[in-house]
Every structure is written in structure tokens, then in C-alpha cells.
Amino acid sequence: MSGVARLxxxxxxxxxxxxxxxxxxxxxxxxxxxxxWTPDWLAARAWLRGKLEEIxxxxxxDAAGNLWATxxxxxxAFLIVGSHIDAVPEGGWLDGVLGLMTALETVRKLAALxxxxxxxxxxxxxADEEGARFTRSLLGSSACAGTLVPGDVQALxxxxxxxxADALATCGVDLDRAVxxxxxxxxxxxxxxxxxxxxxVLLDAGRLASAVSGTVGVExxxxxxxxxxxxxGSTPMHLRRxxxxxxxxxALAIRQTAIxxxxxxxxxxxxxxxxxxxxxxxxxxMQLDQRHLDPATLAAMxxxxxxxxxxxxxxxxxxxxxxxxxxAAPTHFHPALVGAARAAIADAGGGYGDPIPSGPLxxxxxxxxxxxxxxxxxxxxxxxxxxxxxxxxxxxxxxxIDAYGRTVAWALAxxxxxxxxxxx
Ligand SMILES: [Zn+2]
Numbered sequence: 001m002s003g004v005a006r007l008x009x010x011x012x013x014x015x016x017x018x019x020x021x022x023x024x025x026x027x028x029x030x031x032x033x034x035x036x037w038t039p040d041w042l043a044a045r046a047w048l049r050g051k052l053e054e055i056x057x058x059x060x061x062d063a064a065g066n067l068w069a070t071x072x073x074x075x076x077a078f079l080i081v082g083s084h085i086d087a088v089p090e091g092g093w094l095d096g097v098l099g100l101m102t103a104l105e106t107v108r109k110l111a112a113l114x115x116x117x118x119x120x121x122x123x124x125x126x127a128d129e130e131g132a133r134f135t136r137s138l139l140g141s142s143a144c145a146g147t148l149v150p151g152d153v154q155a156l157x158x159x160x161x162x163x164x165a166d167a168l169a170t171c172g173v174d175l176d177r178a179v180x181x182x183x184x185x186x187x188x189x190x191x192x193x194x195x196x197x198x199x200x201v202l203l204d205a206g207r208l209a210s211a212v213s214g215t216v217g218v219e220x221x222x223x224x225x226x227x228x229x230x231x232x233g234s235t236p237m238h239l240r241r242x243x244x245x246x247x248x249x250x251a252l253a254i255r256q257t258a259i260x261x262x263x264x265x266x267x268x269x270x271x272x273x274x275x276x277x278x279x280x281x282x283x284x285x286m287q288l289d290q291r292h293l294d295p296a297t298l299a300a301m302x303x304x305x306x307x308x309x310x311x312x313x314x315x316x317x318x319x320x321x322x323x324x325x326x327x328a329a330p331t332h333f334h335p336a337l338v339g340a341a342r343a344a345i346a347d348a349g350g351g352y353g354d355p356i357p358s359g360p361l362x363x364x365x366x367x368x369x370x371x372x373x374x375x376x377x378x379x380x381x382x383x384x385x386x387x388x389x390x391x392x393x394x395x396x397x398x399x400x401i402d403a404y405g406r407t408v409a410w411a412l413a414x415x416x417x418x419x420x421x422x423x424x
Pocket of ligand 1: 084095096129195
């Protein structure tokens with residue numbers, strides 16, 4: 001057994017790196033400024049390259065703009081450690097970079113070992129995880145996983161009118177060739193990512209960290225109710241074809257079905273026309289997002305929602321149009337890796353709690369489709385993210401970072417098991 005069995009990460013070094021990158025945005029709680037494919041992002045990347053060069057690792061960038069650095073092991077087969085440096089505008093100081101700085105500390109420690117690890121370890125900074133500028137999340141990791149269809153996204157524009165293809169080109173990435181990044185995974189045997197939870201489950205349970213069982217499936221729809229715009233004063237209640245009333249009734253039913261089936265459903269927006277105080281709404285568009293870890297239950301939630309929308313449309317004399325705008329299948333992470341992460345958290349002092357599912361999507365969602373994958377969550381307190389006040393207790397960071405190192409050590413010691421395994 002190599003020395004990797006005792007890989008010990010230094011949480012203080014990770015936190016120091018986090019504070020250093022945060023200073024580029026004005027400090028921990030000043031709001032991160034690392035929007036993908038912008039000069040801010042390139043500056044953060046340049047800083048990261050410097051950190052990797054300090055360790056002496058060879059760097060490369062793949063066809064999708066993902067940044068890689070390799071610790072050479074006894075064989076070329078490799079474990080992937082990483083996360084993302086990009087951030088939503090005015091984002092928090094931990095989303096993405098907690099996992100990335102922990103992966104940096106991992107390769108720093110591995111490179112300093114007296115003998116090489118049994119297999120190689122590749123650090124990755126996935127490009128444009130957030131999709132905050134062009135609405136397409138997980139861009140770099142989906143290019144690697146083979147789920148990115150360039151033709152579907154090349155015309156996406158940011159608020160200023162720039163296309164995704166043009167923005168990538170300014171950073172040296174050719175969108176049409178981005179799927180060539182899939183060769184980056186040739187020889188990979190697994191992927192490990194640390195992230196903040198971004199929600200209240202661990203705080204509510206009094207847990208500092210948890211293994212993650214998988215990421216939930218997502219269904220997103222635009223549902224349009226069409227009735228008749230009419231004068232608010234002259235139209236009796238029983239003669240109205242009121243689309244906002246129909247959509248509101250459906251929204252409450254959709255909320256209840258999520259509660260009943262143990263998932264989440266969000267009607268994030270109802271947009272009506274003519275949209276004035278003196279008119280019945282003749283047309284209302286509903287934006288619906290539904291999530292569940294079990295695909296059959298997610299399908300049932302969607303069926304419930306459409307039934308509720310049809311019933312509400314009928315009740316108010318409206319017609320209905322339903323358009324799916326996004327769907328992602330659930331990803332179940334690798335049972336043995338999840339088990340190793342769970343045990344590692346216990347060994348690090350975080351207790352032996354049940355793995356929890358992730359509601360947000362992560363790069364691990366994409367990579368978990370094709371490689372044995374696991375994630376560790378650190379408790380979020382306050383229990384929110386994509387906001388400048390995002391934070392985690394120091395104790396949670398320390399347990400999660402320690403547990404991540406232990407999980408990497410387990411994966412390196414058990415690489416033969418992982419290499420022989422199919423993704424569940
Ligand atoms: Zn993230």
C-alpha cells in the first residue's frame with residue numbers, strides 16, 4: 001500500500017486559498033465576480049494556473065475549455081478531482097471554489113508524496129458550470145459526458161446580445177468542436193467533488209457534512225393558458241375566461257402534488273397579458289420546474305401537474321399549451337464511492353448520517369452518468385446560495401475537507417474495483 005492511504009489535507013490551506021481568490025472580488029462576502037467567459041473569469045483562471053504551476057503540474061485545456069492538471073501516478077489510469085471556478089454574478093465565496101480549492105490541496109499533497117500514487121490523479125476546473133450568462137449550465141462537463149449538442153446552444157445570447165459561440169471564441173474555445181472534450185475522460189476511473197449543500201437539510205439535521213446519494217431529475221415546462229382578455233368592470237364573474245385564476249389554481253395543486261410525492265415543484269413565474277389592473281388576463285404563461293430523485297415519481301409529478309392544469313383550464317374556459325424546455329434524468333452516484341465518502345465523514349468527526357440527494361445539478365451530475373462518482377456536501381449556514389451572504393461554519397468546512405481527502409485515499413487504494421465497475 002502506498003503512502004496515499006494516509007492522505008491528509010490541510011483545511012487551513014484550503015481556506016487560505018479561498019480567501020485569496022475571494023480578494024479578487026473584494027472579500028468573502030463582497031459577491032463573487034467570476035462569470036464564465038468574461039475577463040473576470042479569465043483572471044481567476046490565470047490565478048488558478050499560477051497555483052497549479054507552483055506545484056509543478058503540467059496543465060492542459062480541452063476542447064470545451066476545461067482546465068486540467070495531472071499528478072502522474074504509477075499508471076496512466078486516473079481519478080478526477082475538481083469543481084468549478086465560475087460563479088453567478090454576486091455569488092458566494094464557496095460555491096464551486098470550495099471543491100476546487102480542496103481538489104487543489106489534494107493534488108498539492110499528492111505531488112509532495114515521496115512516491116507516486118498507484119494511479120494518476122487529474123485536477124479539473126470545469127468550464128461554465130453555472131450557465132449564469134447563457135442559461136446553459138454544466139457546459140464543460142456535459143461536453144465531456146457527451147450530452148452537449150452544440151447546435152442546441154450556439155444561438156443562445158446573453159443580456160447584451162452576444163452569442164454563446166462568440167463568447168467561447170473570445171476564450172479560445174470553438175463550440176462546434178467542444179464535444180471533442182470527451183477524450184479528456186479516456187482512462188478515467190472515477191470522479192470526486194466537494195461542494196456546499198446550498199440548502200437547509202444538513203443545518204436542519206444538525207449535521208456538518210454528508211455524502212450525496214445522487215442528483216435529482218429535473219423537468220421544466222412552459223405552460224400557456226389562453227382565455228379571453230376582457231374589461232374588469234363590464235365582465236360578470238361567471239362569463240370570464242380568466243387565465244391567471246386558472247394558472248393560480250393549478251399552481252397550488254402542483255405545489256400539493258410535490259408535497260404528497262416527496263419532491264419539489266416551483267412555479268417560478270406567472271406572466272399575464274394584457275397585464276393591467278383593469279383587464280381579465282387573456283393569456284398566462286407559467287414557468288414550472290419539478291425535481292425528484294426517482295424517475296417514475298418525477299413522471300407522476302409531471303402527470304399530476306398536467307392533469308391539474310387541464311382541470312383548471314376547463315374550469316375557467318381556457319385552452320392549454322404545454323412545452324418542455326429542459327429535462328435531466330436523475331443521476332445515482334456510485335454506491336461504493338458514496339459509502340466510502342459516508343465512512344470518511346464519520347472518521348473526520350461528522351457522524352455517520354444517511355446520504356442525501358442533491359436538488360441542484362452539479363458537474364458530478366454529468367460525469368456520474370459515465371463514471372463512478374461521489375460528492376460530499378458541507379453544511380450551508382445560512383442555508384442558501386447564489387447570494388453574497390452564502391457561508392458555511394468553519395467546523396463544517398474542516399470536516400468536509402478532511403473527509404474528501406480520506407475519500408480520495410480510499411478511491412486510490414480501491415482503484416481496481418472502480419475501474420472494473422460499470423456506472424449503476
Ligand atoms: Zn456550484
